[in-house]
Amino acid sequence: xxxxxxxxxxxxxxxxVDDPQRGAFEARYLTASxxxxxxxxxxxxxxxxxxxxxxxxxxxxxxxNLLLTPTIVRRERAxxxxxxxxxxxxxxxxxxxxxxxxxFPRNGGPLVYVSFGSLGAMDVGLxxxxxxVFDRLPARFIVNAGGxxxxxxxxxxxxxxxxxxxxPSVVAKxxxxxxx
Numbered sequence: 726x727x728x729x730x731x732x733x734x735x736x737x738x739x740x741x742v743d744d745p746q747r748g749a750f751e752a753r754y755l756t757a758s759x760x761x762x763x764x765x766x767x768x769x770x771x772x773x774x775x776x777x778x779x780x781x782x783x784x785x786x787x788x789x790n791l792l793l794t795p796t797i798v799r800r801e802r803a804x805x806x807x808x809x810x811x812x813x814x815x816x817x818x819x820x821x822x823x824x825x826x827x828x829f830p831r832n833g834g835p836l837v838y839v840s841f842g843s844l845g846a847m848d849v850g851l852x853x854x855x856x857x858v859f860d861r862l863p864a865r866f867i868v869n870a871g872g873x874x875x876x877x878x879x880x881x882x883x884x885x886x887x888x889x890x891x892x893p894s895v896v897a898k899x900x901x902x903x904x905x
Contacts, residue, residue, distance in 0.1 A: 728785065731803040742800075755780045786810070821891035826867075826898055830882035834864035835900035840892060845905050846871025853877070859884055867895060 734740045738750045758780060766776035777784060790806075793816030826836060839855065841848070846869060859866045860881035867885050870877060874888040896902050 729781070733800045733802060821893065824891050824894035824898065827885050829865050829885060832865065836865050836867065836898065837901045837903060838867045838895045838899040839903045840869035841905045843871055846873060849873055849876045856881055856884055
């Protein structure tokens, strides 16, 4: 979650809870986000809202907050969230069935799954450029093209491209997952 807590590593840091670089990361984050944060606070004040503390871009509701964080990655917090106000929806956890890795015409190398979500799948030009790169690599690629599957005419023989995949099952069988 992006809600700060002494027992939760800083948002976007990739650090562990007790990492000695925490202070340096937090200082750098505040510096890097200062201009955007200032603009955001001006926008809030123009809308009649109070500014937020430095580095904080969201505020919690006094009534109800819905969190997508699944149990498996939820952190113990120094200041636990009130369960009456913070409801975990397990939104990132899906059970959509099994997936069998297809046989590729060029079937060697590690398996890479590529999915950029609904909006990312709309960037046909980006995915076509990626396909051209994938064609030169000694790997197999499963690429989620979303609703624009039929926009792709030339798909390399080491790429399996489709509109939808049962993502948890595909990730479990992949050597690498490239995502947004």
